Amino acid sequence: QTGGIKDGARVVLRMRIGPLHRRWVAEHRDYLEGRGFRDVQIEGPVARWEHTHTFEPEGPDACTLEDRIEYKLPLGALGRLAGGSIVRSRLNRLFSYRHLTTQQDMAAHTRREVRPMKILISGSTGLIGSALIPFLTTGGHEVARLVRSQPRKGGSEFRWDPDAGQIDPAAFAGVDAVVHLAGENISGRWTEAKKARILDSRVRGTRTVAEALAGLSEPPKVLISSSAVGYYGDRGDEVLTEESSSGSLFLSEVCGQWEAATEPAATKGIRVANLRTSPVLTPAGGPLAQLLTPFRIGLGGVVGSGRQYFPWIAIDDLIGAIHHALITESLSGPVNAAAPQQVTNREFTKTLGRVLGRPTLFPLPAFAARLVFGEVADELLLASQRVEPARLMSSGYSFRFPDLEAALRHLLGK
Numbered sequence: 001q002t003g004g005i006k007d008g009a010r011v012v013l014r015m016r017i018g019p020l021h022r023r024w025v026a027e028h029r030d031y032l033e034g035r036g037f038r039d040v041q042i043e044g045p046v047a048r049w050e051h052t053h054t055f056e057p058e059g060p061d062a063c064t065l066e067d068r069i070e071y072k073l074p075l076g077a078l079g080r081l082a083g084g085s086i087v088r089s090r091l092n093r094l095f096s097y098r099h100l101t102t103q104q105d106m107a108a109h110t111r112r113e114v115r116p117m118k119i120l121i122s123g124s125t126g127l128i129g130s131a132l133i134p135f136l137t138t139g140g141h142e143v144a145r146l147v148r149s150q151p152r153k154g155g156s157e158f159r160w161d162p163d164a165g166q167i168d169p170a171a172f173a174g175v176d177a178v179v180h181l182a183g184e185n186i187s188g189r190w191t192e193a194k195k196a197r198i199l200d201s202r203v204r205g206t207r208t209v210a211e212a213l214a215g216l217s218e219p220p221k222v223l224i225s226s227s228a229v230g231y232y233g234d235r236g237d238e239v240l241t242e243e244s245s246s247g248s249l250f251l252s253e254v255c256g257q258w259e260a261a262t263e264p265a266a267t268k269g270i271r272v273a274n275l276r277t278s279p280v281l282t283p284a285g286g287p288l289a290q291l292l293t294p295f296r297i298g299l300g301g302v303v304g305s306g307r308q309y310f311p312w313i314a315i316d317d318l319i320g321a322i323h324h325a326l327i328t329e330s331l332s333g334p335v336n337a338a339a340p341q342q343v344t345n346r347e348f349t350k351t352l353g354r355v356l357g358r359p360t361l362f363p364l365p366a367f368a369a370r371l372v373f374g375e376v377a378d379e380l381l382l383a384s385q386r387v388e389p390a391r392l393m394s395s396g397y398s399f400r401f402p403d404l405e406a407a408l409r410h411l412l413g414k
Contacts, residue, residue, distance in 0.1 A: 018062025048072035093413035123181030231255035306346030308384035
């Protein structure tokens with residue numbers, strides 16, 4: 001709902017959320033009793049800003065989430081004329097996204113009754129970890145983090161040094177599950193030194209975690225460890241399930257050694273799931289964030305022939321897949337984290353252009369991609385991987401965004 005107020009404008013968004021997870025209800029009692037929180041701008045880009053965020057009870061198992069934003073643009077009537085409609089539109093998109101995500105998160109937590117877990121996470125500040133932790137704590141789980149820097153006080157951070165093969169033993173106290181996400185970022189041009197860091201960070205880090213778990217007298221029940229669909233290499237139109245063989249590219253070798261490094265934990269009897277993750281779609285980072293600028297200014301286009309398959313997964317579904325793997329005792333071994341809709345680079349390009357309302361007329365030929373990106377072009381841009389999430393679907397995971405266009409519209413507020 002939008003409307004004017006005496007000295008500015010008001011945006012109010014309300015959404016019913018239910019059913020509610022009873023642990024969440026207990027932890028958010030202040031919200032449900034109507035207190036919520038209120039943010040007031042002291043200084044900033046607008047003349048006035050007040051944001052009130054509340055949850056109000058609605059029956060025994062639901063509530064209404066309300067965000068009320070009252071603001072005043074600078075420059076008086078000129079500011080309202082020039083930017084009023086733009087600000088209201090952006091606020092509506094922003095909070096509609098937040099409300100829908102909250103609603104879907106609550107639905108995921110209430111779909112199955114799971115006791116609260118203590119979960120230890122590496123790579124917690126990365127693109128995936130920073131989205132995973134709020135989701136888990138919303139469901140009533142406790143999160144501890146492995147960090148390379150000096151841990152902050154409070155007992156939720158623990159030092160580890162994967163290069164030296166060391167982890168603070170206190171990190172595992174009372175832990176029910178471990179999610180291992182840490183590893184060198186693969187973006188950028190690959191020198192031999194960069195490739196060595198990509199391989200070593202994954203293999204050494206994973207082995208450090210797995211061997212530490214194997215040495216515990218009472219280890220956690222499950223280890224979720226990252227891998228990637230790069231395991232399959234360049235496979236053309238072949239449908240790739242978890243039973244498919246490894247490819248022959250550099251990332252295929254990396255993923256093979258990465259997954260093998262979890263063996264000490266599996267030998268100990270810990271359930272291990274290796275998530276072969278597709279390129280993750282989120283405007284916060286990764287391939288989608290890199291594509292947005294050229295596509296928005298009309299310079300987007302297919303890469304190479306455009307016929308190569310491009311596996312993808314929305315950030316919401318990757319977080320959902322990790323959660324599903326944590327609580328599904330039958331799920332172990334390699335697990336393809338990919339959306340069920342398999343699209344080519346050309347289909348992805350046209351869909352992103354349509355969502356952004358921009359033409360996609362500027363192709364990047366294969367030779368030009370190799371000239372600009374080097375080996376990365378063959379591994380990440382030109383390789384074809386038609387990945388099917390066979391084990392996720394057979395184990396009962398329900399995708400929030402199985403369709404590419406719906407995923408992009410959700411992520412980009414379109």
